[in-house]
Amino acid sequence: MKKLTSSALAYLITLFMTSAFAAAPAPAKISYNVTFPEAQAHYAEVEMNITGLAQPSLEVKMPVWAPGSYLVREFAKNIESLSANTKGKAIAASKINKNTWKINTTGISSVTVKYKVYAFELSVRTSFIDASHAFLSTTGIFLYPKGMVSSPSTIHISPYKDWNKVSTSLETVNGDTFTRTAPNFDILYDSPLEIGTQDVFDFDVDGTHYEVAMYGGGNYDKERLKVDMAKVVRAEVAVFGENPNKHYTFIVHNKQRNGGGLEHLSSTVLGASREQYSSPGGYRGFLSLVAHEHFHLWNVKRLRPIALGPFDYDNENYTTNLWIAEGFTAYYQNLILRHADISNQQDYLGDMTGDINTVENQPGTRVQPLSESSFDAWIKGYRPNENSYNTGISYYDKGAVVGMLLDLEIINDSNGKFSLDDVMKYMYDTYYKGKKRGYTDAEFKAGFEKFAGKKLDDFYAKYINGLDAIDYNKYLNYAGYKLVDNLADTQEPSLGVFTNSRKIITTVLRDGAGWVDGLNVNDEITAIDDTPVTDMAAILKGKKVGDKVNVTVNRDGQRFVIPVTLQRNNNVKYSINEIEGANAKQLAVRKKWLKL
Missing domain, CATH: 1.10.390.10 (Neutral Protease Domain 2)
Incomplete structure (x- = not known):
């Protein structure tokens, strides 16, 4: 083989690189339009537009789980009426598995995918839409093109009637609150959206801007929350030495009874009871939830088990940590x-x-x-x-x-x-x-x-x-503390079961009296020693550990009398005392x- 001169070699390398870059297709552009023509019936309609395609087929997918909530929830079950077209001409979109649709894109550079999503589960991890607001938990709303998780996207929202606010950590486009952008799908799926007329207040902590979006009303004091939530933020920043966010969003859903939270990279969704803010315990409970979910912006969203990122949106992501x-x-x-x-x-x-x-x-x-x-x-x-x-x-x-x-x-x-x-x-x-x-x-x-x-x-x-x-x-x-069991010296007799208000057994405790002698979950306890059960604690109070009692139950419509030997209630009730x-x-x- 003839040895090339250095100038000839340089020319060939330049030619190869120029050809390679010229042949590389431009990345596809992805955008969404979200409308709510039937918000009162709990539907969103999504139009997904993809341009710049240069491939024979396209697969679009819905995640099966929401990061931070470790359960496969099959969000694709809520999708209806999916169709595809190119420049207004319908093309086939075939469902090939539980969360994937395949579209033939041979000779096609742009595709529009339209679908409806039913959303009627208001939790921190699932979407909910009605005439008052829309909460979009993005893993259950937006399809993504297979192989394009790292691609950016733009989301435009057409609000329903008087909706005038969007609360999310996604950045606006040209200052338009109803148009947001995500640099990749990991960010999009980590950025829920609250859309409606929510009550919004904000505060700043050492250069980081915090927005709090309250849906559902409540007896909260905004000025007090600003002060105390800022205290929580500062105490957590002190642990890690920095706040990695320039802005952060709290979305709070206030209901008659509610709880729980789900963390995100630059936001969180909290569930609260709308009247809990006025009691010392309820208020402290809310701040504890704030502290928990905000702490996650470091622990799990950034400092994470190795299995939890990059995410596999099709399957479970197992970790022992x-x-x-x-x-x-x-x-x-x-x-x-x-x-x-x-x-x-x-x-x-x-x-x-x-x-x-x-x-x-x-x-x-x-x-x-x-x-x-x-x-x-x-x-x-x-x-x-x-x-x-x-x-x-x-x-x-x-x-x-x-x-x-x-x-x-x-x-x-x-x-x-x-x-x-x-x-x-x-x-x-x-x-x-x-x-x-x-x-x-x-x-x-x-x-x-x-x-x-x-x-x-x-x-x-x-x-x-x-x-x-x-x-x-x-x-x-x-x-200098010790743990003391305040029930250590008691001899309270127990059937070893939990019941609901109707005296129906919900749990039989392992190795307890009911476990040993054959009481079952779903048994309705109607009598003990022929005494009708209205107050079970009062009946058992007159018994001793070791006593045998006859428990009458209604089991699947049949009456059974089951002899049970009472055991000691082994529950502990600890307190931490000073030494x-x-x-x-x-x-x-x-x-x-x-x-x-």
């Missing part, structure tokens, strides 16, 4: 209120005791390890049945408890130099900012060990991957932990 992503966030939601001086020491210890009582009173905590609870969220966590109380444990509740244990361990072992805050900041800086990826289980364990100054193999074996009973007092003693004469180190740990 939701006890960190969600459980630690549940731990911080109340600790932040203490650090922000919104709640006092006793408020916080009461909140923590509530988590401990929840974990210890649930039989499933002795059946399902914490890491398995995380992994099984997709198949168990959001699909509870009548026996779930006996077979599983929440990675929120037990994760919060484990967060407390690790926080106290790190503070104690470092002589007050470090806390769990330092672990969270280190992991955020190292993996989100530095490595620009999620963390593995082993990497987060190494982060704990870095600041505890020792291996935590035994801790993981017992409390993360195992089923050992938690030695609460070992950790609480570090801060008299706590030493200087214990008091120092307490001060560091609670920022007293």
Whole structure:
């Protein structure tokens, strides 16, 4: 082969690069028009326009789940009347699986896809439309072209009647509130939209602008919320050392009874009861929810398990680390209120005791390890049945408890130099900012060990991957506290069942009296020892542990009398009490932990 001169070689390289770039097709452009001609009937109509196509076929897809809510919800079930056309001429759009439509685009450069979406489930993770407003949870509204998740898109909204506001973290186009843009579909699917006449107020915290959109009314005090929500924000920024957002949106749905929240990269959706703001407990509960979801903008939206990004929108995204992503966030939601001086020491210890009582009173905590609870969220966590109380444990509740244990361990072992805050900041800086990826289980364990100054193999074996009973007092003693069971000396007899107001059994507790002797879920208890049941507690109050009683039940329309031997009610009711004469180190740990 003849050797080329350097000038000839340079010419060929330039020619090749020019040809390659010339051959590369321009990226397709994607836009949506959303209208609400039948808002009163809970429908949105979506027109998806794609131009610049240069491919023989196009597949458009609907996500099957919403990030942050670990359940396949099959959003495509709400799509109706999907059709496709090019320049007004109809073309075939064939559904090829549960969430995908295929369109023949041979020789076609532009396609318009039209479809209707039914939306009548007002939750933080699903869409709802009526004549008063539209809440668009974007994973259930917008199809995406397969292979184009990284493509930008524009969304234009035609409001219904008097709707005059859009609340979302998506940027406007030319200042038009009804036209928004997303740099890619991960951002679009992480940016819900509230459209209507919602009450909006805002505040700023150290250069970050916050918008709060209130739908549904309520007895909230906007000026008070501005002050206290800003306190929450500052306390959380102090953990991570920065606020990665320039603007952030709270969407709050106030209903007669409501709760829950779902985090997003630069926004969140909260469920609240419209009258809860006037009571101290209700108000603090709302701020706790604010703290939880806002903390997620770091923990899980940026600092995340490696399985949670890039997202697979077609399938489950399994991880054993939701006890960190969600459980630690549940731990911080109340600790932040203490650090922000919104709640006092006793408020916080009461909140923590509530988590401990929840974990210890649930039989499933002795059946399902914490890491398995995380992994099984997709198949168990959001699909509870009548026996779930006996077979599983929440990675929120037990994760919060484990967060407390690790926080106290790190503070104690470092002589007050470090806390769990330092672990969270280190992991955020190292993996989100530095490595620009999620963390593995082993990497987060190494982060704990870095600041505890020792291996935590035994801790993981017992409390993360195992089923050992938690030695609460070992950790609480570090801060001069002890855990006391206020029911330890009681001998209250129990049937070992939970019932509803109609005395129908909803849960039979594992190894309890009803479990052993054959009471069933859905049995209606009508009598005990021939005494009609109007007040079951009063009837049992006259009995003793070990007594045998005849329980009459209506089971599927038939009468059964079931002998049951009463057992002791094994429920615990803990409180966290101060140890008299706590030493200087214990008091120092307490001060560091609670920022007293």
